[in-house]
Amino acid sequence: xKVVVTATGEGLDxxxxxxxxxxxxxxxxxxxxxxxxxxxxSGGVQAAQGAxxxxxxxxxxxxxxxxxxxxxxxxxxRALQAAGIEVYTGASGTVSEAVEQLKxxxxxxxxxxxxxxxxx
Amino acid sequence: xxxxxxxxxxxxxxxxxxxxxxxxxxADVQLLDCDVEAPxxxxxxxxxxxxxxxxxxxxxxxDPERCNGCGECSQLCQYNAIVTLRSGAMVFPExxxxxxxxxxxxxxxxxxxxxxxIGVVEQGRTGRVRLLQGRLNxxxxxxxxLIRAVRSHxxxxxxxxxxxxxxxxxxxxSAVRGCDLVILVTEPTPFGLNDLALAVEAVRxxxxxxxxxxxxxxxxxxxxxEYCAAQGLEIMLEIPDDxxxxxxxxxxxxxxxxxxxxxxxxAGLAARIEAMAAMKSVRSVQKDxxxxxxxxxx
Numbered sequence: 001x002k003v004v005v006t007a008t009g010e011g012l013d014x015x016x017x018x019x020x021x022x023x024x025x026x027x028x029x030x031x032x033x034x035x036x037x038x039x040x041x042s043g044g045v046q047a048a049q050g051a052x053x054x055x056x057x058x059x060x061x062x063x064x065x066x067x068x069x070x071x072x073x074x075x076x077x078r079a080l081q082a083a084g085i086e087v088y089t090g091a092s093g094t095v096s097e098a099v100e101q102l103k104x105x106x107x108x109x110x111x112x113x114x115x116x117x118x119x120x
Numbered sequence: 121x122x123x124x125x126x127x128x129x130x131x132x133x134x135x136x137x138x139x140x141x142x143x144x145x146x147a148d149v150q151l152l153d154c155d156v157e158a159p160x161x162x163x164x165x166x167x168x169x170x171x172x173x174x175x176x177x178x179x180x181x182x183d184p185e186r187c188n189g190c191g192e193c194s195q196l197c198q199y200n201a202i203v204t205l206r207s208g209a210m211v212f213p214e215x216x217x218x219x220x221x222x223x224x225x226x227x228x229x230x231x232x233x234x235x236x237x238i239g240v241v242e243q244g245r246t247g248r249v250r251l252l253q254g255r256l257n258x259x260x261x262x263x264x265x266l267i268r269a270v271r272s273h274x275x276x277x278x279x280x281x282x283x284x285x286x287x288x289x290x291x292x293x294s295a296v297r298g299c300d301l302v303i304l305v306t307e308p309t310p311f312g313l314n315d316l317a318l319a320v321e322a323v324r325x326x327x328x329x330x331x332x333x334x335x336x337x338x339x340x341x342x343x344x345x346e347y348c349a350a351q352g353l354e355i356m357l358e359i360p361d362d363x364x365x366x367x368x369x370x371x372x373x374x375x376x377x378x379x380x381x382x383x384x385x386x387a388g389l390a391a392r393i394e395a396m397a398a399m400k401s402v403r404s405v406q407k408d409x410x411x412x413x414x415x416x417x418x
Contacts, residue, residue: 048199
């Protein structure tokens with residue numbers, strides 16, 4: 001399964017970024033092969049508006065099946081849902097710890113956005 | 121002849137000047153209340169509203185049968201109002217500025233547009249004053265399209281006064297762009313001066329002549345007057361600091377009805393504007409029949 005984790009840096013040992021749309025980068029992790037790829041999200045960080053929406057577009061293009069992050073707002077959630085991408089919120093620690101939390105089943109799949117727009 | 125009454129700082133008296141100037145004209149006049157987030161000229165004019173039209177911005181609709189997910193639309197959109205997901209293009213109407221670009225770049229012809237209402241344009245009359253006002257729906261953030269909708273009703277044969285929103289950002293620019301004259305209302309305080317200077321810069325960048333009205337003269341300091349002298353800005357009118365004016369305002373009364381000695385001040389300014397309008401119409405007829413700046417870009 002291909003997972004995108006929002007991150008403050010570019011490696012598996014970097015801290016998870018609790019923001020989805022304005023995360024510094026996205027780490028694409030393949031749970032079957034262990035392959036990782038870091039994608040810069042400066043477009044989202046600098047977006048005047050719609051950061052979450054454009055982040056959902058990036059994640060969709062990466063072919064991810066699920067997103068692991070801290071929080072997800074309403075428009076980003078709608079876009080991810082439309083793309084058929086599962087959202088797991090409430091993750092913390094490093095990127096690899098967040099992946100372990102997902103594998104262990106300790107993260108709950110979000111059924112709705114957990115914050116309003118522009119929460120941070 | 122379109123005259124915008126604007127200011128950098130809010131609460132300096134734009135509406136007071138616009139309403140009393142309109143009531144002081146000797147002929148029919150239009151007053152366009154373009155402060156669409158808080159139109160308040162109607163509180164003083166109390167017109168009978170005789171028409172109300174919905175105004176909106178065109179937002180895209182994607183035909184999922186024709187969208188092949190190429191992403192041209194979302195690459196073009198600077199506002200992230202349309203994104204391309206695995207499922208195809210998805211629109212977020214609340215982020216859309218209505219430029220229509222996505223429709224033009226779509227190679228599949230999959231995008232059409234529909235009007236998303238953002239407010240209303242209301243019209244009414246009080247004596248010689250035809251009032252038009254925009255009223256932005258609560259929660260909307262895009263004032264300029266509604267301001268343009270109000271301005272599209274500007275008549276060509278009469279003096280048109282525009283009550284502009286405060287500040288120097290997009291709504292203010294939308295209200296003053298293309299006008300023949302901007303009257304900047306300020307108060308003689310450091311805050312008033314700071315924001316007057318910003319407004320003067322904005323109006324000069326647009327290439328529009330401007331003059332100043334100083335409200336509550338007698339309070340504050342002399343720096344606004346010194347600034348105007350140094351900048352070659354004419355002070356077209358000074359409204360004295362007078363408790364009766366504040367009391368009339370608080371009751372929703374106009375100055376020309378409540379404070380008799382104010383009448384000649386506004387009558388003088390109104391006559392000057394009417395004279396300018398007459399000169400302008402003579403000049404434009406001599407030139408090419410229709411003066412281009414009288415037409416409002418929509």
